[in-house]
Amino acid sequence: MGRRVTGRGGRRRDAAATRAEILEAACVLFTRDGYDHVGMRGVAGVVGVDAALVVRYFGSKEGLFAEAISAGFALGEDLLFSGRDGFGERLARYVLEKEEKEGFDPMLILLRSAPNERAAVLLREGLEGQFVRPLARWLGGEKAPERAGLIVAALFGLAFMRDVVRSDSLTQAETEDLVALVAPVLQSYVDGPET
Amino acid sequence: MGRRVTGRGGRRRDAAATRAEILEAACVLFTRDGYDHVGMRGVAGVVGVDAALVVRYFGSKEGLFAEAISAGFALGEDLLFSGRDGFGERLARYVLEKEEKEGFDPMLILLRSAPNERAAVLLREGLEGQFVRPLARWLGGEKAPERAGLIVAALFGLAFMRDVVRSDSLTQAETEDLVALVAPVLQSYVDGPET
Amino acid sequence: MGRRVTGRGGRRRDAAATRAEILEAACVLFTRDGYDHVGMRGVAGVVGVDAALVVRYFGSKEGLFAEAISAGFALGEDLLFSGRDGFGERLARYVLEKEEKEGFDPMLILLRSAPNERAAVLLREGLEGQFVRPLARWLGGEKAPERAGLIVAALFGLAFMRDVVRSDSLTQAETEDLVALVAPVLQSYVDGPET
Amino acid sequence: MGRRVTGRGGRRRDAAATRAEILEAACVLFTRDGYDHVGMRGVAGVVGVDAALVVRYFGSKEGLFAEAISAGFALGEDLLFSGRDGFGERLARYVLEKEEKEGFDPMLILLRSAPNERAAVLLREGLEGQFVRPLARWLGGEKAPERAGLIVAALFGLAFMRDVVRSDSLTQAETEDLVALVAPVLQSYVDGPET
DNA sequence: TATGAATGAGCATTCATTCAT
């Protein structure tokens, strides 16, 4: 749909484009189904190529996954840091208003792929190295690592209940109500325990 | 060789007991590995019976899972309600100090099984009906469902980061430091938005 | 053919018999095609069962192969030792007149499977431990290991040229002529270098 | 990255030279791994070209193999014929002392590729036409084809046990001991059945 | 002439489940 050029019978033969399409499809599928429920055949099928091509470009399912989440971490980095004021609200709004850009949502990938050991290793390292530790450094002050971890935990908890479990209590709520409740909590972690 | 020894010597001819053993083993395995990574063969193997027997007793993997988590929800219920004072700290301590009683931990089952659609349906219904809604009722006041949902979200976020992702920032922290940071947050949800 | 009981639709349901049939089929296929060109599906297909059943009974392709050749080594052992006189001729006749009992021939399995590293390990150990070393012990005298090795080498060379390469010079020859030429050579290895 | 360096710096635009390099690489790989375990990708990779180029130059894997072994047969021819005296010893030494010139050894190719039907056809024809029959003609006398076949069989048996199976009894032996035992046997085939 | 994108058939293995006993 949209991108495909040759409706049928031998496709575009543009490696970079095909590779990108595969990666995009993988991002969407990993978001929706998590590591274990995504198959190479499935990813290939969405793009309309053979599964062997996916292996050729990404080496293995693990390699494909690694690239899919690295795109996610990159996306997340610039999202966080802007200024201490309003940080809590900004984060709360990110989680509560995120639109799953074209079906891709790094938080959901993480939440739904973590049960897999192979995926978990990549996830742990990426999250810790590109998210939690930088955040702790940026926060500074006492118990910075703990506060950073708790911020991330709060975010994932929220995403888990809303988007994975889809708890009525959160999906049916007004966004503004939730922001009003959550933002101060996140902000309290930013400002540190000297309240 | 031959008969597995289950601690009681040989396999008994007590159907109810065998059924209970199977369920117990399933709880442990679902906790450790999540729905997708638990096999009927694995469960059966722990108890020393054939996989077909597990199917016979529980109908299917899904049926086995349903019973395993219903045990979990039952367990959780009496845990929560005791009194409004110190509720935040009590919950925080539950998550941070929980010992995974004999390897069984309903939160981990939930976190690690949610990626599976079949499991997710059961989880959603159980969590909502037996946990979030009762909690909301108990909380009372304004925005009770939202506050209940956020409490559960906070709990799961914490468990996810500590026990699934195993983020250094939380696993290496002092429990008391985390309690000090998290308890007020949870308590704020209990006391409601009397800002 | 012959053995099958249920022409179609669910087979005999006799594990021992099915297992034996699978093993027999494997022996024939390994003989004809060698390790690499035998597939689990192929073996299963001959017997009329699913490939998964072969895995169930033998663990893996390697396990199946191990059992197939162990049958071969067992078969070979009692073949060798009878008495020093006429030993050369007896061996020559064995190689030249062997009928590939129902398509099973351990020498061919070895010749055709050795290129595969996994198979080679099993083959090396089996041949050395159950054939060459016992033979050397039985031969006794000077340079016994060398002489034993050369006897086995002569045998395999013969089998290779006749049954694998199928060289006209040997396939079209009179058996008696070949025996007359080869027997003294083998016997010379038995009698040792004090000629 | 990018261009492979092949010792001459970059890839040349000399088709004939590239072709020769590919063939050389193929000879080495076929020697080491045998027909089945050599991949077009592997051969191409050694030289630093694309697998498709190998197909282009040699038509198919089979074509590549055909040329590789024809080089081997050519190499073998001049090796054999020098004179009747000491022929047995010369051959024995060839097999036992051969250094696998730069990794290329026609006997090993043959031994390790024979399990493949496609390869076997080429091998059979080449060995028979360029080796066994010429040798028989050269030997002359009674039962010349049989004696020629047996000489070749003896050689292959030796190579098989030493280099493919790697039987301790022969790999650990002193070369001189083996020569002393084998040479007379080969010579007896040369001199014929003048028992 | 040569590259590399793309294919499709093949591999061994794992799984929940069904069915005969």
Added chain:
DNA sequence: TATGAATGAATGCTCATTCAT
């Protein structure tokens, strides 16, 4: 009631080869 034999679909991955450029 309970066992375990048997199934078939699915998994990730490899391969020689073809075809557009």
